[in-house]
Amino acid sequence: MIVYVTATAILWALSGVLAVGLGLLLAAASLSSRLSVRLLGGSAVTLTRGVPTSLLVVAGGIVAIRLPPSGWVPNLFPGTPGDLRMVAAAVTVALAVGSTGHFAVIFQAAHAALGRYRIEQTTVLGLAPLQRTALLAREAALIALPPTGARLVHHLHNTAFAALFPVADLFGWIQEQASATFEVTRYALLGAGAYVGLSGLVWAGCKALELRLAVRPARPPSRLPAAPPNLSPTPSNLSPTPSTRP
Amino acid sequence: MIVNLLLGIPGERPGGLLLSILTAAGSGALAVVLGTVYATVCVQAPRLSLGLQAALAVLRGVPLLLLVFVLAQGTGLPLPAAGFLALLLYSLCHVGEALRSFLAAYPAVLREQARVLGLGTGREWLQLRLPWTFRRSLDALATHWISLLKDTGALIVVGIGELTTVAKVLSEQASISDWKLILASAALLYLATTVVLVQTLEFIKARYSLGGAEST
Numbered sequence A: 001m002i003v004y005v006t007a008t009a010i011l012w013a014l015s016g017v018l019a020v021g022l023g024l025l026l027a028a029a030s031l032s033s034r035l036s037v038r039l040l041g042g043s044a045v046t047l048t049r050g051v052p053t054s055l056l057v058v059a060g061g062i063v064a065i066r067l068p069p070s071g072w073v074p075n076l077f078p079g080t081p082g083d084l085r086m087v088a089a090a091v092t093v094a095l096a097v098g099s100t101g102h103f104a105v106i107f108q109a110a111h112a113a114l115g116r117y118r119i120e121q122t123t124v125l126g127l128a129p130l131q132r133t134a135l136l137a138r139e140a141a142l143i144a145l146p147p148t149g150a151r152l153v154h155h156l157h158n159t160a161f162a163a164l165f166p167v168a169d170l171f172g173w174i175q176e177q178a179s180a181t182f183e184v185t186r187y188a189l190l191g192a193g194a195y196v197g198l199s200g201l202v203w204a205g206c207k208a209l210e211l212r213l214a215v216r217p218a219r220p221p222s223r224l225p226a227a228p229p230n231l232s233p234t235p236s237n238l239s240p241t242p243s244t245r246p
Numbered sequence B: 001m002i003v004n005l006l007l008g009i010p011g012e013r014p015g016g017l018l019l020s021i022l023t024a025a026g027s028g029a030l031a032v033v034l035g036t037v038y039a040t041v042c043v044q045a046p047r048l049s050l051g052l053q054a055a056l057a058v059l060r061g062v063p064l065l066l067l068v069f070v071l072a073q074g075t076g077l078p079l080p081a082a083g084f085l086a087l088l089l090y091s092l093c094h095v096g097e098a099l100r101s102f103l104a105a106y107p108a109v110l111r112e113q114a115r116v117l118g119l120g121t122g123r124e125w126l127q128l129r130l131p132w133t134f135r136r137s138l139d140a141l142a143t144h145w146i147s148l149l150k151d152t153g154a155l156i157v158v159g160i161g162e163l164t165t166v167a168k169v170l171s172e173q174a175s176i177s178d179w180k181l182i183l184a185s186a187a188l189l190y191l192a193t194t195v196v197l198v199q200t201l202e203f204i205k206a207r208y209s210l211g212g213a214e215s216t
Helices: A002-030 A035-050 A053-065 A082-114 A116-124 A129-164 A170-181 A184-215 B002-007 B016-044 B050-060 B064-074 B079-104 B108-116 B121-158 B163-173 B176-215
Strands: none
Touching: A002 A035, A002 A082, A002 A129, A002 A170, A002 A184, A035 A082, A035 B176, A053 A082, A053 A129, A053 B121, A053 B163, A053 B176, A082 A129, A116 A129, A129 A170, A129 A184, A129 B064, A129 B121, A170 A184, A170 B064, A184 B064, B002 B016, B002 B163, B002 B176, B016 B050, B016 B079, B016 B121, B016 B163, B016 B176, B050 B079, B064 B079, B064 B121, B079 B121, B108 B121, B121 B163, B121 B176, B163 B176
């Protein structure tokens, strides 16, 4: 069972990282100043959100199963025979594509939630593009983390679609054992326990990251441009006393 | 091919997209009814319902595919009934929790207003509290229904002939030139159905939010 839990974890991690990366790319594309890039990003998001992961996995598996095994594809999937590594890789990509659109929308929403004022404020501060991106990303991450965690749990559950093809994963193992021994309840409970445990780990990981980001305030950039003299923080202009001007 | 994708393989009809829509609509609607009962029980008797809440929380951690497989293999139910029940349970876990949180967030001001108007508890629930809850949870419910329509693809695991299963069966039998067309057609059908559903839900949301602004 440990091999299959590990296989599921690897499948989840590889496809999850790919999905988050592609999601970030699509979210960035939707913010582009070029209309063609925005349209392309938007269409990709609609497409990946509109087609179910099950169909993507079926398509990926059917395409890969007809391809000859390639030596350049490493077999990262424990329990999966070496000559089926292309199928496992295709399933991983399909799982990632299935979640990409959802992640992109989460990241877009988090960016929008920062507000125009906050985004413009970082521009006015005169930060370098990299520093500005890092600052905004950190703030947006706090907003994006809860839905990202929920989606990562859903993504973990989607890895069960790998069982449609001879790719080792936890659900495939449950199916195999239950069919071989007719002890459906026993293996279903074992599998459910493992999935609930893994889901809990994903949730706890995201929660820990969220707490860490919330507790530690963002460090100010090491080199800020000098503020004009009339904006320098002094006790008088930091005072909360309301202005008396009409 | 298109007829099979829309209605199912001959001898196994209704199937294809029709079965996907029927299953999603049926389980989604029934989940809202049961979810409302669950939310009401949780709000009215929070301590008594702790076990129920914990059970649904655990169930949310179990993949839909596993639920489908267990209900199909571990019970004597016919496959379509087992699939429907799995989707219903899965839907109830998510819908019930959304409704519970919004029902619990019902503002005390509205409760006071109902008392001033002389409404009894039953009438207050029917005329104010439940409509308010449904209006507020419409966003969460809409997201879930769209996801549910796509999640009917999980029924493939026990071979129930919805759209993904039909597409897989047809593409495995087809020649190389045809299977690409079959899978692309199935993807387009899902995409078109999702777009129609999204537009319908947007229309309903816009209509209800206007009503909400007037009534609250």
